[in-house]
Amino acid sequence: xxxxxxxxxxxxxxxxxxxxxxxxxxxxxxxxxxxxxxxxxxxxxxxxxxxxxxxxxxxxxxxxxxxxxxxxxxxxxxxxxxxxxxxxxxxxxxxxxxxxxxxxxxxxxxxxxxxxxxxxxxxxxxxxxxxxxxxxxxxxxxxxxxxxxxxxxxxxxxxxxxxxxxxxxxxxxxxxxxxxxxxxxxxxxxxxxxxxxxxxxxxxxxxxxxxxxxxxxxxxxxxxxxxxxxxxxxxxxxxxxxxxxxxxxxxxxxxxxxxxxxxxxxxxxxxxxxxxxxxxxxxxxxxxxxxxxxxxxxxxxxxxxxxxxxxxxxxxxxxxxxxxxxxxxxxxxxxxxxxxxxxxxxxxxxxxxxxxxxxxxxxxxxxxxxxxxxxxxxxxxxxxxxxxxxxxxxxxxxxxxxxxxxxxxxxxxxxxxxxxxxxxxxxxxxxxxxxxxxxxxxxxxxxxxxxxxxxxxxxxxxxxxxxxxxxxxxxxxxxxxxxxxxxxxxxxxxxxxxxxxxxxxxxxxxxxxxxxxxxxxxxxxxxxxxxxxxxxxxxxxxxxxxxxxxxxxxxxxxxxxxxxxxxxxxxxxxxxxxxxxxx
Amino acid sequence: xxxxxxxxxxxxxxxxxxxxxxxxxxxxxxxxxxxxxxxxxxxxxxxxxxxxxxxxxxxxxxxxxxxxxxxxxxxxxxxxxxxxxxxxxxxxxxxxxxxxxxxxxxxxxxxxxxxxxxxxxxxxxxxxxxxxxxxxxxxxxxxxxxxxxxxxxxxxxxxxxxxxxxxxxxxxxxxxxxxxxxxxxxxxxxxxxxxxxxxxxxxxxxxxxxxxxxxxxxxxxxxxxxxxxxxxxxxxxxxxxxxxxxxxxxxxxxxxxxxxxxxxxxxxxxxxxxxx
Numbered sequence: 001x002x003x004x005x006x007x008x009x010x011x012x013x014x015x016x017x018x019x020x021x022x023x024x025x026x027x028x029x030x031x032x033x034x035x036x037x038x039x040x041x042x043x044x045x046x047x048x049x050x051x052x053x054x055x056x057x058x059x060x061x062x063x064x065x066x067x068x069x070x071x072x073x074x075x076x077x078x079x080x081x082x083x084x085x086x087x088x089x090x091x092x093x094x095x096x097x098x099x100x101x102x103x104x105x106x107x108x109x110x111x112x113x114x115x116x117x118x119x120x121x122x123x124x125x126x127x128x129x130x131x132x133x134x135x136x137x138x139x140x141x142x143x144x145x146x147x148x149x150x151x152x153x154x155x156x157x158x159x160x161x162x163x164x165x166x167x168x169x170x171x172x173x174x175x176x177x178x179x180x181x182x183x184x185x186x187x188x189x190x191x192x193x194x195x196x197x198x199x200x201x202x203x204x205x206x207x208x209x210x211x212x213x214x215x216x217x218x219x220x221x222x223x224x225x226x227x228x229x230x231x232x233x234x235x236x237x238x239x240x241x242x243x244x245x246x247x248x249x250x251x252x253x254x255x256x257x258x259x260x261x262x263x264x265x266x267x268x269x270x271x272x273x274x275x276x277x278x279x280x281x282x283x284x285x286x287x288x289x290x291x292x293x294x295x296x297x298x299x300x301x302x303x304x305x306x307x308x309x310x311x312x313x314x315x316x317x318x319x320x321x322x323x324x325x326x327x328x329x330x331x332x333x334x335x336x337x338x339x340x341x342x343x344x345x346x347x348x349x350x351x352x353x354x355x356x357x358x359x360x361x362x363x364x365x366x367x368x369x370x371x372x373x374x375x376x377x378x379x380x381x382x383x384x385x386x387x388x389x390x391x392x393x394x395x396x397x398x399x400x401x402x403x404x405x406x407x408x409x410x411x412x413x414x415x416x417x418x419x420x421x422x423x424x425x426x427x428x429x430x431x432x433x434x435x436x437x438x439x440x441x442x443x444x445x446x447x448x449x450x451x452x453x454x455x456x457x458x459x460x461x462x463x464x465x466x467x468x469x470x471x472x473x474x475x476x477x478x479x480x481x482x483x484x485x486x487x488x489x490x491x492x493x494x495x496x497x498x499x500x501x502x503x504x505x506x507x508x509x510x511x512x513x514x515x516x517x518x519x520x521x522x523x524x525x526x527x528x529x530x531x532x533x534x535x536x537x538x539x540x541x542x543x544x545x546x547x548x549x550x551x552x553x554x555x556x557x558x559x560x561x562x563x564x565x566x567x568x569x570x571x572x573x574x575x576x577x578x579x580x581x582x583x
Numbered sequence: 584x585x586x587x588x589x590x591x592x593x594x595x596x597x598x599x600x601x602x603x604x605x606x607x608x609x610x611x612x613x614x615x616x617x618x619x620x621x622x623x624x625x626x627x628x629x630x631x632x633x634x635x636x637x638x639x640x641x642x643x644x645x646x647x648x649x650x651x652x653x654x655x656x657x658x659x660x661x662x663x664x665x666x667x668x669x670x671x672x673x674x675x676x677x678x679x680x681x682x683x684x685x686x687x688x689x690x691x692x693x694x695x696x697x698x699x700x701x702x703x704x705x706x707x708x709x710x711x712x713x714x715x716x717x718x719x720x721x722x723x724x725x726x727x728x729x730x731x732x733x734x735x736x737x738x739x740x741x742x743x744x745x746x747x748x749x750x751x752x753x754x755x756x757x758x759x760x761x762x763x764x765x766x767x768x769x770x771x772x773x774x775x776x777x778x779x780x781x782x783x784x785x786x787x788x789x790x791x792x793x794x795x796x797x798x799x800x801x802x803x804x805x806x807x808x809x810x811x812x813x814x815x816x817x818x819x820x821x822x823x824x825x826x827x828x829x830x831x832x833x834x835x836x837x838x839x840x841x842x843x844x845x846x847x848x849x850x851x852x853x854x855x856x857x858x859x
Contacts (some may be wrong), residue, residue, distance in 0.1 A: 030823055051853070052831075052832070053811065053812075054811035058803075058807055059692055066697060067700065080705075082705055084699070084737075085699045085700065085737075085739065086695075086738045089738065145638065182841050184841060226839075227832075227835055227836060228836070286793060318699070350845040351845070352842060354836070354844060360840075395810045395811060405664070408665065410665065412671065414665055416591050416672075419827045419828070446701070477737050500735055505722075526773075
C-alpha cells in the first residue's frame with residue numbers, strides 16, 4: 001500500500017554535490033524542497049577519532065553495500081555481463097552528502113576545447129581526425145557560459161588554488177577564494193623538474209582548505225591539517241569541501257528544505273510527457289511512499305540516474321545496433337587505463353610521506369586538452385600530469401621496484417625500505433565516447449526489490465591505449481628529471497578490467513543540442529520530460545583529462561538557474577535543434 | 584561433506600555411545616592409524632610455531648574462526664613465509680597476523696555480508712575474465728595508483744571469503760602431501776615457498792575458485808595484519824608501524840608537511856588517538 005505524501009515544489013534524488021547545490025539554491029529562492037537519500041544520515045561527528053585504514057580503506061566503510069544492488073559488467077555486446085560482486089571491484093560513496101564526503105578533493109575546470117570538442121577538433125585537424133564510431137559531441141554550452149557557474153561553485157566550496165600559469169589556460173573572472181595549499185618537498189621536487197623541462201607547474205586546486213573560510217552562504221569551514229586520512233574518509237576537521245559543511249546546512253537553515261535518509265527511490269512517476277513525482281521505499285521499515293512534485297531532479301550519480309530512467313521508461317533507451325535512442329548513450333569515464341605514469345624510487349631522499357591530503361600535489365596542464373598539437377598523434381585530448389601526496393597508509397603503501405617478488409623476505413625488506421622513498425607521477429587522461437560503450441538493464445540479475453540491475457558494456461580502444469602510452473612516456477621524463485634512482489613505468493592494460501573504484505564514471509543522460517543524440521539540454525532539462533532535470537556526471541557526453549567534481553558542481557548551479565526559470569515560466573528552456581549529421 | 588575422514592558419518596540424533604560403538608573409535612584407540620587418528624593426537628601436542636606469541640600472555644590470541652587447529656597452523660606457517668622475521672623486525676607470527684586473519688574471517692567481511700552474492704554464479708573461473716586489481720593495492724579513492732600486476736580472476740564464486748580460506752588452506756596441505764609427502768607445517772621453508780608459488784601462479788584447482796583469488800586474499804590479509812591498528816589483533820605492540828616508521832593516526836602534520844628531512848615520530852595507536 002503506497003502512502004501518498006503532500007506535493008512539494010521540488011523533489012531531489014541524491015544529496016551529493018549535484019543534489020546538494022540544487023537543494024540550497026531552490027530553498028533559498030523560497031521553494032519547498034525535499035531531498036531523498038537512500039543512505040543513512042552522517043555528520044562531522046561521524047568522523048572524529050576514526051582514522052582507521054583497515055576499516056575505511058580496506059573494508060570500505062563509507063561505500064555502498066552491494067548485497068542488495070550492484071551493476072553487471074561486460075566488455076563486448078555478445079558477452080554475458082557478470083555482476084561486480086565485491087566492493088573492492090565496485091566502490092561507490094553513499095549516505096548523506098554522497099560520494100564527495102570521502103572525496104579526495106582535486107578540482108579542475110574543464111577547458112574551452114572540452115565543451116566544444118567535436119567542432120574544435122574538426123576546425124583544427126579536419127573531420128578525418130575523429131575515428132569512425134567515436135561518438136563525441138559538443139555539450140551545447142561553452143566554457144565562457146560555464147565560467148560564472150565554475151566561479152560560484154569554487155566560492156561555495158572554498159577551493160584553495162592558484163591560477164594555471166600555462167599561457168594557453170582558460171581565463172578566470174576571479175581568483176580562487178583561498179590561496180593554494182602548502183608546498184611539500186615532493187611537490188617542490190616535481191615543480192623544479194617540470195620547470196627545467198619547460199613546463200608550467202602549479203598547485204593542484206584543492207577541495208581541502210588552505211585556511212579557515214566562510215563561504216558566501218555564511219557556512220564556516222576549517223583549515224586542512226594534512227593528516228592523510230582524506231580519500232575514502234570523512235574529514236574530522238570539516239576542512240574538506242563537501243555538502244555536509246556547505247550546501248546542506250545552507251538549505252536546512254532556510255526552513256524550506258527537508259532531507260529524508262533511508263529513502264531509496266525506485267521509480268519516477270511519468271505520464272504523457274511529464275513527471276508527477278517519485279516512488280520510494282523506506283529502507284528501515286519497507287514502507288512505500290509516493291512523493292508528488294512539480295519538478296523532479298535526479299542527482300543520484302551516473303549509474304542510478306541512468307537506471308531510474310530506464311526502469312521508469314522515460315526517454316528512448318539507446319540501442320547500439322541501430323545507434324538510436326538516448327538513455328545509456330555515450331557512457332564514458334576514467335578507469336584503470338587512466339592515472340598511469342611512472343613510479344620513482346629514491347635511495348638517498350626520504351620524504352615525510354605519512355603526511356598529506358587528498359588534493360595536495362603539483363600539476364602541469366601542458367599536455368591537457370588541446371594545449372598541444374595533435375596533428376601527428378594517434379589520439380585526441382590529453383590530461384593533467386600530477387604528482388599527488390595523499391599521505392601513505394601503511395597497508396596500502398608497499399611499493400617495490402619491478403622484478404621484486406610480491407611476497408617473502410626480499411619483498412618485506414624492499415617494501416619497508418621504500419615506504420617513504422617512492423613517488424609517482426601520472427597522467428589523468430581523457431576518455432572519449434564510442435557507439436559500443438553504453439548502459440542498459442541486465443536481462444538476468446536483479447536487486448532486492450526484483451528490479452533489474454544496470455548493465456555496463458565498456459571496452460578500451462586504441463584511443464585509450466595510445467593516450468595512456470603518451471602519458472607514461474611524459475611521466476617517465478619528469479620522474480627522471482626529479483632524480484629518482486629507479487624509474488618504473490606502468491604497463492598499459494589491454495582491456496577494461498571491470499573494476500569501478502574511482503567514482504569517475506559518466507554519460508548515459510548526456511547534454512547536447514540535438515534530442516536524437518542527447519537526453520538533456522544545456523539546463524540539464526530532459527527533452528522528453530520538461531519537469532525532469534538530470535544532474536551529475538551522467539550529463540557528460542565524454543570525459544575530459546581532469547577530475548570531474550567541479551564540473552558537476554558548476555552544472556548543478558546551471559541547472560538550478562534553469563529549474564527556477566522553469567518554475568516561473570514553464571516549458572522547454574532551450575529550443576530543439578535537429579542536427580542532420582550522423583552518429 | 585567431501586573431506587570427512589574415513590569412518591565418520593554425519594548422522595543426526597545419534598548418541599555419543601552409539602557413535603563410538605559404530606565407528607570403532609575408543610578413547611586413545613587409533614582407527615588403523617588413519618588421518619583421523621593422527622589428528623586426535625596432533626591436537627594435544629604443543630605447537631612450537633605459535634608458541635612465541637603466547638609467552639607475553641596476550642589474552643586475544645585465541646582462535647575464534649578456525650575450528651581445526653591444524654588449519655590455523657597451516658595459515659600461520661604460510662603467513663610467516665609471506666612476511667618472515669628478519670633483521671628489520673618481527674615476522675607474521677610474532678606480529679599476531681594469523682590471529683588477525685582468524686578474527687577477520689569471523690566478521691561480516693568473512694561472510695561477504697556486503698557483497699552481491701545473488702545467483703546465477705559463473706562457477707568456472709576460466710570464463711569470468713580477469714581484473715587487474717593491484718595486489719599491493721593502494722586504495723586511495725578515485726586517484727588510486729593502478730600498477731598492473733598479473734590479472735586476477737573476477738570474484739564470481741558462490742563461496743564466501745571464509746570458505747575460500749578453509750578450502751585453500753586444506754588444499755595447501757594436500758599439495759604438500761602430494762609434492763613432498765608431508766603436511767605443509769612439516770615442510771622446509773623452501774618447500775613451503777614452492778607450494779605457495781603453485782597457488783600464486785594459479786596452478787592449483789580449488790574447485791569453484793581460482794587459487795590466485797585465494798592467494799591474493801592471503802597476501803592482502805597478511806599485509807593488513809602487519810599494518811592495521813593493533814586493536815584488530817595484528818601489528819602487535821605497533822611493531823609493524825615501528826618497522827615502517829609510521830606515526831599512526833594523528834590530528835595534524837602541519838609541523839612536518841614542509842620539512843625537508845625525514846621526521847621520525849613514535850607511533851601512537853587508534854586507542855591513543857581516541858583519547859586513552
